[in-house]
């Protein structure tokens with residue numbers, strides 16, 4: 001199947017700084033891809049190139065297989081059939097809400113108004129058609145801008161943090177409504193966010209970006225469970241990092257020995273595990289640390305501090321060697337500081353990365 005949108009080796013430099021560094025991506029019709037990464041990593045610049053409001057230094061963009069821009073060709077933004085909703089969206093101040101939404105629509109006035117009204121209902125603004133933009137809150141204006149972007153049923157929708165101004169509940173509602181409209185139309189969606197939770201909720205595929213480059217692409221499940229490096233792991237949740245040095249395919253830690261095939265002797269490694277993957281076992285005097293290949297490491301651990309967070313408790317443990325590890329456990333459980341347990345790290349959840 002021909003990709004709806006294809007980015008090939010895009011590069012964009014500002015002075016000596018490479019803001020977008022060899023970015024390639026491919027989206028099928030109806031696919032939602034999130035560009036996820038920290039501030040300044042080049043997400044918006046990538047979107048601006050696809051939209052045609054900025055130009056790359058090299059590389060190309062294709063829509064349905066047809067070249068849209070490269071070193072010589074340049075299809076202007078209005079001819080690309082690409083919808084936009086950027087961070088700095090603005091409504092037309094002199095047009096009322098429904099005329100803003102209907103701005104890109106062709107056809108009879110009554111039909112345009114009906115379409116605008118239907119979209120306003122989808123984004124929770126049924127009664128707002130005749131208001132003026134200055135009479136709306138920031139979040140309401142944002143939803144009007146979303147409806148306006150969706151209205152012409154573009155082939156591709158570019159969304160740059162489109163839900164950032166909304167409170168949590170409204171954000172979920174508007175996001176679901178927006179996505180269902182876009183999916184119904186078979187629109188490919190390239191969405192920028194720096195919020196991993198939002199990317200996991202929305203995306204068929206996440207492209208993790210850092211310093212202008214895409215460091216990993218995959219489904220939310222893959223990217224969360226098999227991160228390519230320590231930073232990729234740490235982008236999605238807090239992580240515990242246990243440093244070690246490889247000696248003959250083994251890495252000794254204060255709480256057990258790890259098999260680390262594929263790393264040469266002398267390599268400094270970080271063994272990474274997420275707080276929710278650490279298991280707590282009751283401590284029984286007289287038993288040494290439990291250790292097996294299947295279970296991974298286990299170590300006696302003493303509660304340093306426990307915090308109740310409502311949906312879970314976060315417990316910091318002191319383990320041998322001065323290391324502090326954090327486990328997230330059910331919030332019915334709030335152990336007292338000083339209590340001793342075994343901390344177990346199931347091997348399948350431990351990731352080993354060369355430093």
Ligand SMILES: Nc1ncnc2c1ncn2[C@@H]1O[C@H](COP(=O)(O)OP(=O)(O)OP(=O)(O)O)[C@@H](O)[C@H]1O
Pocket residue numbers: 014019037038039040041042043044045046194
């Ligand atoms: N017009 C420009 N001139 C010079 N530098 C720019 C320009 N636009 C972007 N940059 C730089 O390029 C880099 C990437 O910027 P970009 O806006 O793409 O980041 P971002 O990932 O969208 O960040 P954020 O999450 O903060 O919006 C930044 O270092 C930025 O300062």
Ligand SMILES: [Mg+2]
Pocket residue numbers: 043044045087160
């Ligand atoms: Mg940005």
